[in-house]
Amino acid sequence: EAQVTQNPRYLITVTGKKLTVTCSQNMNHEYMSWYRQDPGLGLRQIYYSMNVEVTDKGDVPEGYKVSRKEKRNFPLILESPSPNQTSLYFCASSGEGGLGQPQHFGDGTRLSIL
């Protein structure tokens, strides 16, 4: 089954404790991206990757890091989480064929930073 898998689905942690949210897709997609969803602010792009070893900042990259060492994986790293990073996070991927391909989203990761 074609899917984007995020882990964990839920996490409550404390300020400053490094965490990684994993994202894996099994569709051989080149493009992957991270978004965060906040009430009143909608969905905003954090980072994206056009292919292996090619990553770049989105609209709200501060406080986050990513890596793309393999095509299927695109982890989101919070080196020193802070309460303003409490949010619902989505990983997405899309295939070749240009930017018109639909992005398929993972089920989301709800992070609470205390």
Place this chain on the structure above:
Amino acid sequence: AQKVTQAQTEISVVEKEDVTLDCVYETRDTTYYLFWYKQPPSGELVFLIRRNSFDEQNEISGRYSWNFQKSTSSFNFTITASQVVDSAVYFCALRGRSSNTGKLIFGQGTTLQVKP
């Protein structure tokens, strides 16, 4: 600048009613792509449909239909004979050809509540 506006914040209907969700977009790109996503109470984002800017054909999929009109920059979504399971937040999104980040520009979403 690119923008998507979903003016309806919340809609409440009774089961079996038809409902239309409005989406108006702005872009300077001549080539662009429009999408609808559904976010049920469980939180995931589910892709529903994609439409290219050069394809104005309307589309029907079961109880769902989409009306794309370039002249009014609108891409509206109609659910016929709504069901309780249709209750969700629906997002319209845009991606312009000029975008070098590939990001989707989302509207604020319309919360649809279908009452039994």
